[in-house]
Amino acid sequence: MPFLLAAGVLLLGAALLANPATATREASLLAEAAAVHARVLTIDSHIDIPPNFGTAAYDILQAKPPRQKLDLPGMERGGLDAAFFVVYVPQRERNPSEYARAVSDAFVKVAAIRRMTDLQYPDRISLALSAHDVHQIRSEGKRVALMGIENGFALGRDVGLLDTYFAFGVRYLGLLHNGHNDIGDSAVPSRRRSEASAEHGGLSDFGRKVIARANALGIMVDISHAAMTTALDAISVSRAPVIASHSAIRGVHNHPRNLSDEALLALRRNGGVVSVVAFDSYLRPVPEEKQTALAALRAEFDLKDAEDWARMSEAERDTYMARRVELNRKWPRASVSDLVDHIDYAVGLIGIEHVGITSDFNGGGGIAGWNDTSEAMNVTIELMRRGYREDEIAKLWGGNLLRVMERAEALAERE
Ligand SMILES: [Zn+2]
Structure with missing residues (x-):
């Protein structure tokens, strides 16, 4: 290291x-x-992959920072055993062609992950389909890939597609991203579509069907990005414990993407886990001058949301990220200590059994001291500085998440 x-x-x-x-x-x-x-077994519960993952543009052996924060040598060097590779699709307008596009985009990412584990680097990383697999693969000295979906828009209007994703290896479903969808209300309504703060008032009837099918299959339900109304509905409807794969804590920093105390307490009652995310603007207030500079940068690139990002060329994205790095140099991002402040608060409120850790790399995550997969140990160092014991660190770094995964598996009703 x-x-x-x-x-x-x-x-x-x-x-x-x-x-x-x-x-x-x-x-x-x-x-x-x-x-x-x-x-300890270390699992990062949420790392995004872009659409070009697994091509020459993003080979996991040769990631190109600063945009590509996940790489296999980095995982090995940084002592990161496992990660959920995330199949993310942006929320777009809900019409037949965009539903079809979302499903197709999701399939491309699923295929890229399978290609990595099954064809490209099977000697160094394998796909886990169960909590048991995670331990088995780790014992073979290999990295562990797991698969999650971010945004139920990837289902189109077809609950049955969950069965297909499950067969491919998907083990959690993030109900939402930014912007409401057919499953429920988002924590961040779409500005592009001038959405009101609520559309369904929480989880929709379709959302209930999706959760029922996810439970039946043993796919974990992920409430990150959901409005608190949707999150509370999902927790009460789900037969299995629920996760928040990448969220921070509203009691420390009041941000719409962060979990309220009420949601955290519901998560504890339900047996679930929140992975506290290393995402700068969720962890602490961003200085006003930096906010102004960031807004000016976004305006320059006409970047309003994930749809605009998807439209930008690779060269534009590189330039944009280089400029972000400059701003981060001038105004440093949140630190690992800020991250652990959120972990401390969550542990204090709902207990060590219900808290986890994640980076949200390649999805906006990354802070000073934990900016790519190779730096995972800095989180452990800070936890030890705060007095966490090894058994507690093991729970935070993956034990709790695997417990939820095992429970979801046990409650599944396979035909
Ligand atoms: Zn996200």
Whole structure:
């Protein structure tokens, strides 16, 4: 882990100057964190892949930062055992051609993930179809890929497609993205379509059918991006525990994408888990000058939402990201310590059994200190600094999520 070692040596150097006793404590903490990080099973519950994933433009052995934050050598170096590779489709207008396009876009991503695990790099990464598979693959010394969908728009209007996605290996379904869909209301209504804050008032009848089928198959229901009304409905309707694959905590920072205390408490009663996400603007208030600069940058690229992003050329996206990096240099993003503030709050409110960790890499996630898969250990270091024990860190890093996955499997009613 060259990067982490370098960071550790730097920290150590600064501490030595200050106080030799502090330096010794720091050195032993870093050594212990490295050992703990290597022992516990680490799962990142939400990493996006772009449509060109698995092509020469995005080979998982040679990712191109800053846009491509997930790579296989980085996972290996960073001690990240497993990740949910996410099949995301943007929410577009609900008409027959856009439904068809969403299904087709989702299939392309599913195929790219299967190609990676089945054809390209089967000796280094394998697809897990069950919680048991995750342990099995890890014991073989390989990385573990799991598959989740982000946005139920990928079903079109056809609940039956869930069976197809399940057969391909999908094990969670994020009900929504930005913008309402047929399943329910989103935390962030579409500005492009001038949506009101509520369309269904929570989960729709179609949404109830989707959750019933997901439960029957053993696909976990994911409430990230759902409005709190939809989230609470989904938690009460689901027979199996529910996850929030990438959300932060409203009690620490009041953002519409973050989970309210009410939703967190409902999640605990339901046995579920929230993976706290390393997403700058969800973790803390972004300085006003930076917000202004970001808004100007978006305006320059005519970037209002994910639909515009999908339309941009690769070169435009690269330029845009390079400019974002400049802004991050001027105004640093949230830190790993900010992330763990949210974890602390969630653990305090609903208990260690119901909290997890995720990056949302390639989907807007990434913070100072955890900006790509190779830096996962920095989260463990901060958790240890806060006094979390190894068994607690193991729960946060994947144990809780696997418990929910096992429960969803057990409650499935396979025909
Ligand atoms: Zn997302």
